[in-house]
Structure formats: C-alpha cells, structure tokens
Amino acid sequence: MQRQHASITDAAYGQRRSEIGALSAGLTPDDPIPLVEYTDWEHEVWRLVCADLAVRHRVDAAAPYLQAAEELAVPLDHVPQLRDVSARLASMSGFRLQSAAALVPLKEFCGSLANSVFRSTQYLRHPRSPLYSEDPDMLHDLVGHGIALANTRFAHLYRLAGEAAARVQSADALQFIGKVFWFTLECGVVREHGERKAYGATLVSSYGELDHFRSAAFLPLDIESLVDIEYDISTYQPLLFEADSLDQVEDVLGAFWGSCDDESIAALLDRRSRRVGSRH
Template identity: 50%
Template sequence: MFEETQYFAPVVEKADGQVEVRLASSHPGAADREYQARRNQIAQLALRWRPGQPVPRVAYTEAEHALWRLVTGELALAYRGCACAEFLRGAARLGLPADRIPQLDEVSGPLSELTGFRYVPAAGLVGLREFYGSLADGVFHATQYLRYHTVPFYTPEPDVVHEVVGHANALASDRFAALYRAAGEAARRAESADTLQFISKVFWFTLEFGTVYEGGELKAYGAGILSSYGEMAEFRSVNVRPLDVTAMGTTDYDITRYQPVLYSAESFGQVEDVVGGFFAGCDDTLISGLRAAAVD
C-alpha cells in the first residue's frame, strides 16, 4: 500500500495508544461509527506487528465474507472479457478462495512457492521508498480491511480486494513478479525524491492501471483496474495512449476517480521490454534527462 493513497485515510496513533483511521468526510463510511471502529481495529493489528512475527489474522465477519463473495464473483465474470492472458494464468496458479476472505499468510504460502513473494500487513501509510524497495525482496505491504459495503465495486483506497485479488493474482505469474522486483530494484537505486516519484508514476500507469492489446482487443493487466468492477466497465472508453515511459513518469493522476488517461502496450512482451527495461536501467541521471526532455 503506497503513499499516494494515504491522504484519503491517514492512520494516526493517539497519545493514549488508540489507533484512528481518519476517513475523509467524502468517504462513504465516514458517518458509520461501526465501520470506523472496524477500520481502527484492523489498522491497530498491523501497527502492532513487527518483522519476524507471524502476520496478524483478522477475524472477518460473515458480512465481510459475503461482501468478498459478491465482489470477487462479479470480478471473475468481468475477467472473461477484460483481463489479459498472463493475469488469468497467475490467477489459475494461485487459486484464491471465492467463498471467504483469505488471510495474508494464506496468500503468502502458495505465492512464495510460486514466485518468492510474500505479504506483510500495512495499517495505512507506507512510504514510497519502503513500499517499492521491499518489492525487490519479494515483500508486498498490504492492507487487510474491506471496502465500504454500499460501494462494493469501487474503492479509491487499496483494500484487501485490491491487494489480494488485484496484486496477488499478478504476483503468482513469474513474468509479473519479475516486473515488480525490477520496480523495487529501481526504487532502491533512486537517490532523489523526484526520481522515486517518477518510478512510482510509471508503476501506477502500468502495474496498477496498465492495459494491453490481445487479439486486437484492449485488455487490462493493472491491479487497480482488475480489482474494480467499475474500472473494468470504464477503461475502454477513456483516453488510451501508446506506452510511453516519459509521459507516464511525468503525468499526474487522481486516485479518487476513475482514471481518464491510460497507456496501452501492443503486447505483454512490450510491457516487459519497455517497462521492465526502464526499471532495470533507470537511475537519477536517466530520469533527470527524461524529465528535461518532457519539458522541452
């Protein structure tokens, strides 16, 4: 769970030790005290966790499991026409449960055997350098709460559906996992905040909101699209531009709305060549040059 998302619901620890997730007034669950308390409870589990300890398990309610079933069932139907082939291969390898929310350690077990990735809990804010740098070690920081029940098919926050359905299915693919690791290694090489921000934007427009043509049809491979039924219903009608690292790295975006601009590759192989090649070779000098070229 990376930093750009956190202005929407920052997590704070009060002087008395209580943890509070500060939902924005526009959040659909902002006035629901029960939901607020639930978010606080789950965030506290993650804040109390320390590396080397077992990942905390959340005692999900039947209502939460029912919401998972509803959302994942609709996503699975949408994948038939929207998801790229490599994502579907990863999903078939991982085999997430459709009837209940899996615990993060349940996801980490098979995932680590497949591609070496594992999940650790995130209460909320994870700085860019820590989030992306951890990918180089096969570590993914993930939230454990569920989106608000009145808006099941879209959330501007990365909830457990986004983290697990969107990202874990991709991370079960060796080809996707290599791209995530390369992004992490790029972040580790970044010395300046500007360079790290550029890398995070390329990640956003690819591994979060990337699209690709397969058989002449636009398909999605980004976790942000593939964990949102609403995004899948919209992504083919927006401004889809050719894959361009410089444009992606210098384009701003708003996480609280459906994305109006996306970038598409001609094939998943092009994603690996262009995006993977960028992650593998980028450093502060290269990105400084790309930024300068974008201004010119």
C-alpha cells in the same frame, strides 16, 4: 464536492478498520501475519465483489492474469487469511505478503518489493459500496496485486520497480518511478488478438474500472511520453497506456527500471521542462 471517506461518515466501520490495522502495528517482516476473525458482512462483501469480478475477468482481463488467478486460487466465497495466500504465493513466485496497518508510503512500499515482499492491507471496503473503494483494501491488494504476483513475469517487474525506487535519492525520481508503476502495474492494458485487455491491479480489482477503461484515450506504452502526463488516482483514468504484448511490457519496463537512476530521470524531466518553456 469531495466524497468523505467511509471511515469518517461511519464510526463503526472506522473502528473496525482501526481494529484490524492495529493487529499489524509494529510488526516486522519476520513476524507471522495476524489472523483476522472476519464478520458475516465482510465475507459477504468479499463474495459479492469476487463473483462480479470473476464474470468481468473472462471478458476484460489479460490471459497471464487469468492463468495466475486459476493457479493461485484465492477463495471466492469467503475472506481468506492473508498468511495462507502468502504461503501459496511464495511457492509460486518467491513473493510473500506482509500485513500493513494502512496505506504504505511509496518509498517503504517499493523497498519491500525489492525484497520480494508485498505490503497488503487486511481490512475490506465499506459494505454500502462493495464495488468501489476510496483507497486500497484487501480486495484490491489480493485480487489485483496478489494474483499478478503469482505470475513470475509480473513478479520480476515488481522487483525491478522496487530496486529502482531503492536506487534513487531524489523525491522527483521516486515520484516518476511511482508514476510509471501507476500507468503499468496499476493501470496497464495490453492487446491480445486485437482486443484491449487489462492487467494492472487497479483495473482488474475494480468492477467500476473495468466498466470504464475501454472508454479511456489510449497511447502506446512509452516511458518518455509518461513525463508529460498528469494523473489523479482518486478517479477513473481518462488516459491509459497500452502495450502490444506482455513481451513489450517486459522490454519497456525492464529497460527503464533496470537501469534508471537520479541522473537519467532528471534528464527526462528536464527535457519536459524545456518543452514546456519553449511554448511560452
């Protein structure tokens, strides 16, 4: 049975999300990020999640992420204002944040990345499940993506993903670029001193994901292997891709996102179709 979203089962929470989202409605990238007066329960959710994640990160997060977290210094004891984090981020990697009323469509989301803009929500998950969120919230966007974007190497990969998405025209090509993004910058794992460490935003921003990721099956990071993989973003991932180093992540993603287009992605997908057809 599918779990109902908290905004449906709790009218007051749904209204709060709508109120915060409405602050960003109709804003352009040049408009200032709205200030939000967060409530006691929102600050408490932020404190609880950040305290738990800080402990887990020391064990499970990749070194470049840990360094970026220290340098960006997102407050752990209260919900920060998005505009303050954006200003700090811009001085470190050139990326800035733009407030989003809700989940942003893939084409629009990636188009912003090409311009060094990350679209972040400003609302928080429901207090009844602080360690889990049905969809991206500000904790996911800042603790996951925002911190990664403070690292110039990760920031470069985000830009490449955005440029690739802006370059393609077909829905299939865009979806495949999104899939590569999902299994790397969202759910990527890298080996450090022989141990698996998380760098993907979905993993490092979720206590539950960090609890489960080591029990997944792992494949070496390879773009062509991703063609055959189906995935569901609403559950823990049973299969993850790991790289031997951040250098390898940069090499693999840089080579793909730096040159892919509709034709090259169609050729990848066509090879999969022929493989599937040959089995029947």
